[in-house]
Every structure is written in structure tokens, then in C-alpha cells.
Amino acid sequence: MIGLEIHVQLKTRTKMFCRCANGWGDEPNTRTCPVCLAHPGTLPVPNRQAIEWTIKLGLALGCEIAPRAVFHRKHYVYPDLAKSYQLSQYDEPLCTGGSFVVPGAEGEREIGIVRAHLEEDAAKTIHVGGAAGRIAGADYSLVDFNRGGVPLVEIVTQPDVRSPDEARRFLQLLRQTVVELGISDAEMEKGSLRCDANVSVREVGETGFRTKTELKNMNSFKFVSDGIAAELERQASIYERGDDVVQQTLHYDPSSGEVAPLRSKEYADDYRYFPEPDLVPVEPARELVERLRNEIPEPPGGRIRRLEPDVGFSLASELVSAGRDPLLAPITAHGVDPKAAANFLMNDYTGDGTAAPDPALIAETIKKRRELPPDVYRQAAEAASVGNATAVAELLEQTAITDTGELDRLIDQVVAENESQVAAYRGGKQGVLGFLVGQVMKKTQGKADPRRVNELLRERLDT
Numbered sequence: 001m002i003g004l005e006i007h008v009q010l011k012t013r014t015k016m017f018c019r020c021a022n023g024w025g026d027e028p029n030t031r032t033c034p035v036c037l038a039h040p041g042t043l044p045v046p047n048r049q050a051i052e053w054t055i056k057l058g059l060a061l062g063c064e065i066a067p068r069a070v071f072h073r074k075h076y077v078y079p080d081l082a083k084s085y086q087l088s089q090y091d092e093p094l095c096t097g098g099s100f101v102v103p104g105a106e107g108e109r110e111i112g113i114v115r116a117h118l119e120e121d122a123a124k125t126i127h128v129g130g131a132a133g134r135i136a137g138a139d140y141s142l143v144d145f146n147r148g149g150v151p152l153v154e155i156v157t158q159p160d161v162r163s164p165d166e167a168r169r170f171l172q173l174l175r176q177t178v179v180e181l182g183i184s185d186a187e188m189e190k191g192s193l194r195c196d197a198n199v200s201v202r203e204v205g206e207t208g209f210r211t212k213t214e215l216k217n218m219n220s221f222k223f224v225s226d227g228i229a230a231e232l233e234r235q236a237s238i239y240e241r242g243d244d245v246v247q248q249t250l251h252y253d254p255s256s257g258e259v260a261p262l263r264s265k266e267y268a269d270d271y272r273y274f275p276e277p278d279l280v281p282v283e284p285a286r287e288l289v290e291r292l293r294n295e296i297p298e299p300p301g302g303r304i305r306r307l308e309p310d311v312g313f314s315l316a317s318e319l320v321s322a323g324r325d326p327l328l329a330p331i332t333a334h335g336v337d338p339k340a341a342a343n344f345l346m347n348d349y350t351g352d353g354t355a356a357p358d359p360a361l362i363a364e365t366i367k368k369r370r371e372l373p374p375d376v377y378r379q380a381a382e383a384a385s386v387g388n389a390t391a392v393a394e395l396l397e398q399t400a401i402t403d404t405g406e407l408d409r410l411i412d413q414v415v416a417e418n419e420s421q422v423a424a425y426r427g428g429k430q431g432v433l434g435f436l437v438g439q440v441m442k443k444t445q446g447k448a449d450p451r452r453v454n455e456l457l458r459e460r461l462d463t
């Protein structure tokens with residue numbers, strides 16, 4: 001039984017409650033002001049954009065948007081929290097009760113969304129001198145307040161996720177949704193998308209839930225699925241030897257593949273939530289919610305289902321997770337088979353959004369693939385991915401040497417120049433063939449299809 005808690009850093013121009021710039025990678029403590037450093041007498045002013053974007057995300061997750069939401073103070077003491085409380089939302093969050101569809105190879109799964117609420121991020125603690133930046137064994141710790149006060153949306157799912165792989169696919173599709181909404185970079189390695197998982201196990205057929213543990217801050221899709229898999233196994237083995245799982249927060253260490261306790265879990269009572277007296281409740285107008293609803297792109301689950309008959313489930317899922325599915329139809333419109341187009345988009349496409357790809361050029365490149373030497377094909381794929389028509393036209397003219405007569409002549413030369421290798425191959429050393437293929441390719445300056453050369457050489461040497 002897996003439930004996920006996802007934090008998404010919004011890429012608003014300014015922070016949640018002050019005018020400091022919201023950005024990544026600056027000198028530490030250069031983006032701070034009396035408000036986000038919690039000087040006495042300062043007052044928070046909510047960021048309208050952050051509230052609108054949270055509503056938008058809530059709508060994309062099928063949530064109800066509350067007519068009235070309240071910011072609460074969540075108290076805890078830690079060096080990364082100057083106020084000693086975080087402004088968050090408690091029992092009146094902006095978005096509640098949605099669901100998100102995750103298609104699988106065997107039908108689709110609907111993951112319930114408990115809530116999505118808006119809060120401010122804590123500052124970043126940097127532990128110096130310890131192993132791998134961990135607090136354990138560190139000589140001292142520094143605090144960078146640039147991140148303090150950055151708007152953060154927390155999304156909490158029902159414990160509906162049933163496998164580590166499903167957790168990974170849910171997260172990939174959620175990330176793609178967030179990126180398409182244009183509200184966050186959602187990059188796990190930079191921490192603008194963070195995921196914790198609540199994990200418990202039970203016997204087949206058992207109803208109800210056993211004690212759960214919380215896995216913290218797994219910072220890649222792979223670590224999320226590996227970490228959950230390790231924890232499921234740990235819990236199962238505890239029950240198998242007749243012990244009980246203890247509720248605690250755990251850290252997954254990707255280098256050892258093991259989970260270790262981080263701290264005991266706080267309960268809501270410990271935080272002494274109370275409404276922030278310096279802020280009025282958020283009451284989004286119905287017209288605003290309807291306007292935002294119209295800006296929501298089609299959810300990824302439906303797009304995967306639509307592409308599946310043409311390209312199969314796994315390619316459809318990869319395409320949508322990578323956000324490359326909108327390019328598929330424009331390419332197939334130029335007479336390319338959907339599977340070939342999908343494979344191109346997943347394996348050969350190099351566009352990164354800096355220049356527009358040209359579907360017609362991509363289609364031409366795919367069609368000429370068999371006639372092109374591999375290196376030339378790769379360069380053409382790159383040029384077509386950024387719409388460089390001149391380069392594609394030049395490259396597509398460099399077709400491979402397909403004239404068997406010319407290849408035969410070069411093979412004659414190579415066989416004559418490499419008598420000992422030829423003898424070794426005929427004596428049973430299959431591996432030598434690769435070397436001989438390489439020699440022929442060199443003579444063609446890479447302008448032959450190595451598979452064709454391989455065939456011709458084999459025919460020559462095996463007779």
C-alpha cells in the first residue's frame with residue numbers, strides 16, 4: 001500500500017509572501033528580505049500567481065476548489081525556518097478530493113488525490129564536512145535562505161498505489177502535467193519536484209492498513225521505485241519473522257540500496273496549527289476557477305490510451321511522459337508509420353525546445369534512414385530536431401554506398417591486406433569479423449551500412 005506526498009516548487013517570479021526573486025543557483029543569502037528572514041513586525045502578502053497556479057494544478061488533478069481556504073501556522077523549530085513556523089494550509093486547503101489516472105499495460109489505475117495545498121518552502125541547510133552532505137558526521141551546517149519562502153504545492157495521494165513501478169509512472173505523468181501547466185520546472189535533481197512515500201504491506205486478501213513508514217526525499221524517479229521496493233521487502237521480512245513494523249521516517253540510501261531511520265514521526269498535534277492572523281482567507285472567485293479550468297491541457301492518461309492502438313502501450317507511455325506525443329501526428333501526416341515516428345521521437349530526437357522541430361524534415365530523415373550511413377543519419381536526426389532544413393538537405397544526399405560492386409572491390413582489398421586475421425576468422429575466431437568490418441568501413445569513410453558490409457564479408461569468408 002503506497003501513498004505519495006509530492007512537493008512542487010512553483011516558478012513564480014517572486015516568493016510566496018514577499019517580493020524577493022524566486023530563482024535557483026544564486027549566491028547563498030542574496031535573495032532575502034525582512035519578511036522571509038522573519039524580522040519582527042513584518043507582514044506576509046500572498047502571491048496571487050501562486051494561488052492561481054495551485055488552483056490550476058488542483059483542477060488538473062480533478063480536485064474540488066475550496067470556496068474558502070486558510071493559511072495556518074505549522075510550528076516546529078529548525079535552523080532552516082526563521083519564523084519557527086511554516087505558513088501552510090491545514091484543515092481548509094485550496095484543493096481536495098481528486099483523482100489521477102495512470103494507464104498500465106493491463107488497464108488503468110485511478111489514484112485518489114486527498115488534497116493539494118499551498119505553503120512556503122523552508123531554507124536550505126548545507127552540512128559541511130559530513131559524508132555525502134548528510135548531517136551525520138558533519139563539522140558544521142550553513143543555512144541558505146534563498147529558498148526560504150519559495151511557493152510550494154504539496155500533493156497528497158490516497159494509499160492507492162500498488163507497486164514501486166506504478167509509483168514511478170504516477171510521478172512521471174504528474175511531473176509532465178506540472179511542466180505542461182507551465183507552473184514549475186519540476187526537476188527532481190534540483191529539488192523543484194520532491195517525493196516522499198508512505199509505505200505499508202499486508203497479506204493478500206487482508207483489508208485495512210498496517211503500520212506505515214515514511215520514506216523521505218528520494219531525488220530521482222529510479223530512487224523512488226528502488227526505495228519503495230527496498231522498504232516493501234524490509235517490512236515483509238519483519239512480519240515473516242514475527243515482529244512488528246515501527247512507525248518511523250526513513251531515508252533511502254541509493255548507494256547501499258538500504259533504508260535507515262531518520263527521526264521519529266511527528267503527529268499533527270505536535271505542530272500546534274493555528275490560523276495565520278495576518279492573512280485573510282483565500283476566496284477564489286468562481287469566474288477565476290472557470291477561466292483556469294479552460295486552460296488545463298488534456299490529462300496524460302487519456303493521451304496514452306489514444307496513442308496505444310497505433311504504437312503500443314510502452315511507447316505511448318514513454319512518449320507522453322516525455323511530452324513528445326504532440327509531435328507524433330505531424331510526422332505521421334508526412335507518410336511515416338506511427339511506430340517508426342514514435343521510435344524516432346524516443347531514440348533519435350534531440351530537440352530541447354530552443355528551436356522548433358520540423359515534422360516534414362523528420363519524416364524525410366526517417367524515410368531515408370536505410371540509405372544513410374549511421375553517423376550521417378544521426379546528424380540528420382539532430383538537424384531535423386531543430387528544424388535546420390539546409391543541413392538536413394545536405395546530409396540526406398550523403399547516401400550510403402549501396403553499390404555492391406564497389407563494396408566487393410573494397411572487401412577484396414581488406415581481405416588481401418589482412419591475411420592473418422582472415423585465417424584466424426576461418427579458423428573459428430568469430431570476433432575477428434568486427435575488425436574486418438571496421439577496416440572496410442574505414443575505406444568507405446563511414447559511408448556504408450555496417451550491417452550490409454557485415455553480410456557481404458560473411459558471405460565472402462564463409463565460402
Ligand SMILES: [Zn+2]
Pocket residue numbers: 015018019020031032033034035036037149
Ligand atoms: Zn523576502
